[in-house]
Amino acid sequence: MSDDLNLPADLSADEMGEYLRIYVDETNEQADSLVEMLLGLERDPHDPRRLAEAFRLVHSVKGSAALLGLDRITTLAHHLETHFERLRSGAAVLDPATTNVALRFVDYLRAGNEQLRRGEPLPPNEELLAAVETLGSEASSAAVRESDEDRPAPRPPVASPSAPAPADEEPQPTKLPAVAEPAPTVAVGPARPMRVTIHFRRGMPLAELKGELVIARLARLGAVVRSDPPAGRLATIADSGRLDVWIDAAADQAALREAADVDGAEGIEIGETVEVGVEPGLKEPAAAAGGEGRPDAQETVRVEVGRLDVLMNLAGELVVNRSRFVQVARQIAPTFRGAAASNRSTAIVEDMRHSLEACRDEIAAGASASGQLATLEKHLTALEEQSREWQEGRRHFDHMLEAIDQLTRVSDNLQRGVLKTRMVAVAPLFNRFKRSVRDIARELGKRVDLEIRGEKTELDKRMIDEIGDPLVHLVRNAIDHGIESADERRRRGKPETATLRLEAFHRGNSVCIAIADDGGGIDTDRIRQRAIERGLVTAEAAAGMSADELVDFIWQPGFSTAKAVSDISGRGVGMDIVRTKINRLNGSIDIATVKGEGTTFTIRLPLTLAIVRCMLFGLPHGVFAVPMENIRGIVAIGDSQIVAVNGRQACDIRGEFLPLVDIHDIFRWAEGEARLPLSGDVAVLHSAGRSIALRVGAPLGSQDIVVKSLDDNYRHVRGLGGASILGDGSVCLLLDVATAIDLAGGRRTRSITPQH
Amino acid sequence: MPNAMPGRLLVTDDALIMRMRIRDIAREAGWEVVGEAGNGRECVERYAALRPDLVTLDIVMPEMDGVEALRALRASDPSARVVMVSALDQKSKLSECIRLGALDFLVKPFDKERLVALLAKYAPRPAAEG
Structure with missing residues (x-):
């Protein structure tokens, strides 16, 4: 058995990589379908549709594997295919043993694909091979003779083109098509038998079919009188490499030559000399008219998920940039939007206009203030100019808002589009x-x-x-x-x-x-007992626990x-x-x-990992984002609602006592760090049926955030699910609520195996 | 011999990887691969729309196999030029395809040069003579 990572000679390493990826994807899908067929056949072993489809899938896997020189898979698939052909033709009936072998083949195929993905050779499979080979050996051999496909292959399944063709084929009656197919009339002339000799490439697979093909093609030009070897013994061409055909045809030599010149023919001799020069030309296919009829079928392209990740990230960046624009625009808005600003300068202009008039009246009364007047006039003109510029700026600002609007639409659509391509x-x-x-x-x-x-x-x-x-x-x-x-x-x-x-x-x-x-x-009784045994809870406390609380114990590490x-x-x-x-x-x-x-x-x-809808909270250490999924509500609590339970703070929210937690409790920050006041807003966070009340500063509103992995960029931090960049360019941290609840002691947790 | 003009090829196989391989080799050999079909029905539809110079046709495919597709192609266009590309063990089906007027066949798995040689043999030649 050859090493399964040997490249076929005519595939470059680059091509091989690409082909392997496609092969792995495609055969994994086929493996899935095959399992479906097999399971369906378990219920109805005679279902012809499923039998045919299972056969086809195995056949297809065989072909793809052979293309890449994956001999182990090819051989297995070949034997399996042979047996499925028996099943399909009714020569054997699907039994559980066959199903199991076929499922093992699927397992091997998938495992092999994993290996290939990692660039490793396929694992040995002697046992499976033996199992596949013996498939159907107990099936009645009498029923196995119907057609040549039905016969278990007596030779290596992957005959490379240079491998010797089967010599042990039974001679098969080859039907000559001369009568059935109307011979296109070519040229009229005196008919005389001509001998056409074809020399074939030695050791060609299915040489007898090539012979059949030549005879069929020649028969379209005239009547084939006889052939050597004769129709029933064409298989000998594989060894002799030669076929002679006598044909009664009016066609000229060129036409005969063309008809005989099939793939695999290396030399052609025409026995009788006929006049050369007339060019009847075999019918050429009608040239396609113009460029119409381009393919418009919906075709699909396979894309590595990695590339989609890159796109997703870029789309995310774009969304962040867009938010940034929105934010900047919001900051500029008062300058242009405020009616007051506009009115004020208009008023100034008017005031000046009035004082100018007054000044002019005084001058008319006799005083000479022409110098002053000129200055005033100049200022006024400048102010008017400025006011016009401001108006202009305001118009540009409006245009910018429109552009931002447009950007928002496009970036949202882009993001949605990229998201959609990732959905399966x-x-x-x-x-x-x-x-x-x-x-x-x-x-x-x-x-x-x-x-x-x-x-x-x-x-x-x-x-x-x-x-x-x-x-x-x-x-x-x-x-x-x-x-x-x-x-x-x-x-x-x-x-x-x-x-x-x-x-x-x-x-x-x-x-x-x-x-x-x-x-x-x-x-729940068993859980209670286990929890007490393991010291996770006291008997008294356990007695008072609700069913839901008890069920929650199954999430404890090592709890069973x-x-x-x-x-x-x-x-x-x-x-x-x-x-x-x-x-x-x-x-x-x-x-x-x-x-x-x-x-x-x-x-x-x-729906996606990349974008999370979050509520943002300003905490003394910066902005935290909490997935909306995990927020039950935001409540303002007063001192009267805060109680101490077992030495820990809790708060009473609508009759429910929840642990009251500060962000310090989650991340174990030093005591000296700034803290939020005792009373104020709390966010009620929940995950997997457990809740805590987390002290938060003022909520800053909700927003879709594009999550960047902390693991990739920094390191894993328990309690954090990632980070994101906000519209103003600052970083916010995404709270991993489930872990945060664990860390804050949403219920007493005794980590047996701390993670990370 | 002057270079044959680039032929327009329709590739039919249910395995994507096989289509890719045929397509890549054909393109390198100067063919224009105008379409691909994953089963016989698609092949017949696309043939009607694209009118390629040559079709490669697999035999074992879902929905409509290569034999039926060939029958339909030749019925709708008796001058349709089709080469079968099929596995060794489809002998009797291949034989039927020969009777139905397939131009030639190539046995899978094939070497690159074999396919190139086969395609070259059936490349369209300038129809008009001076």
Whole structure:
């Protein structure tokens, strides 16, 4: 087996990179589709549409892999394709063993693609190869003879063009098309048999078909009398490299030569001499008329996400710049907009005009003040001039406002446009679960139907990439812990087959993904017991906790109520990791659970990672932005509302006691730092069902902010989700509310494994 | 021999990567790739709109396979020039395509020079003689 990273000789390294990327993307999609077909076929193994599509997908993967010289994939796909051809023709029936082998092929293909992405060779696959090779070996061999495609290939599947052509092909009756196809009449003349000899390139694949092709093409010029080798034995051309055809035709030598000159023909001799000179010319295709009929079909282009990131960033910068314009304009506005300013100078001008008149009257009365008068007049003219300039400036200012308006529209549209190019449907992500749900359920001996809804809902591509792992975890959890065994379900009077629903939908400016099971719900008694055991809460405190508060414990690092750590979930990757990951995406996750009826996890994600709608607050240390998602309200509290609970401050907001937190408590700033007054505005922040009241300065209004990663530009800071540049050029920090609540002790947290 | 004028090519294959490969090679060889089709139906539609000089046609494709597409092409335009580009194991289908009037065929996977040679063979030549 060749090294799978050997470039085909005629591909440059650059080309190879490009092709590999396309190959990986395309075959990953085909892998997804193939899994869908396989799962559909599991229900109905005879579905001809799915069988044909599965065959086609495997065939297509084979072709693409062969193009890149990926022999391991090509060989596997070839064997699989052969077997699917048997299935398609009815010579064999799809059994679970075949499905499993095909799914393993998909796994290998995907794993291989990951390797290729990293520039590493494909892993060995002897075991899988053996499994694929034996596919259908037990199938009735009598049914396997229908056509040559049906036969398992007795030779290496990827015959490179130089590889010897099969010599063991059964002679196949080659049908001569002479009668069926009307021969275009070329020239009229005395017909006499001519011998056309074609020398073919040796070892050409499908040489017998080339022979067939030559005969068919010659037959259009006249009647083919006979051939050597004869029609049924054309396969020998592969070895001999020669075909003779006797033809009764009125055509001249050039026409015959042209007809015989197929790809792979290296020399042509025409046995009889005929007059040369007349140029009948085989029918040339009608030249396309003019330049009309250009392609207008909607074609698609694949773009690296990285490039879209760059565009997104630039669009973001543009939006920031636009805000800057708006802000500057707002600052200039009073100068031009204030009616007072305009009136005042007009008044001055008028006053001066009056005093000038008065002056003139005095002079008329006899006094000589002509010098003074002239000066006054000069000033007046200057002032009038200035006033005109100001009017002019005001007009320009109005134009600028229009331009800013226009800029706003364009930059908003640009941003929306770029956002839109990044949006992809969640369908491929969801569909992947058809397979894993089946596998996990089978492994655990449970029966689970997956119901997918809203798969056309679109989400930022990056988000889709990131949300996969948390979803897998939640789905595993749901099947492993949420859904009861079939016995248990029967006892409870539920259908034995459980339903797991995966649903995506829009909620305002966010997209929600719900994972809902109809299992037993979360057992709060067990949680209470575990929490006390682990010392997370005292027995007395636990006794007074609400169901929601108890359920919240599952977000604690390392918290698990599972009786036994199963192979599927509970590998130490806790729900806390899931939540951390979702928080990183500026999303949130909520749980709704009803004992005996099931649990629903709802992940709420912003449409995009790049832009977050925030409320800005001026704090003594600068401006902080808080995602609107996380704000329940902004309330002014008085001293009377502040109480101490267990030595910590809390405040009573409409009967709800919330921890009252200062920004210092979140970031552990030194005590000496400036603090906000005790009473004043607080923002009620919430995440995953927990809330705190954060002291904030005056709210500065809401705004879309373009988030820049702190991790990339500085380093990760717990409690901060990023930074952004405001319209006035200053930097504001984006609060990561979920982590902030943890850090502020929204509830007592004892980090077992501190992150970062 | 004078350079043949650039031919207008329509590339048909369900695999993007295969279309890219054919397109890249054809362009380098001086062809104008006027369109691409991902299945037989698209091929027939685009052929009608574009009237290319030559069509490359894959056999195993979704919706409408290459055999049906060839049948439709030749029915609508008996002078349609089509070369099949297909895998080795589609022998009986290829044979059918030959009967249906395919100009030639090339077996996948192919070397670059093979495709270049094939295309050169079927490049349009100036129709008018002095």
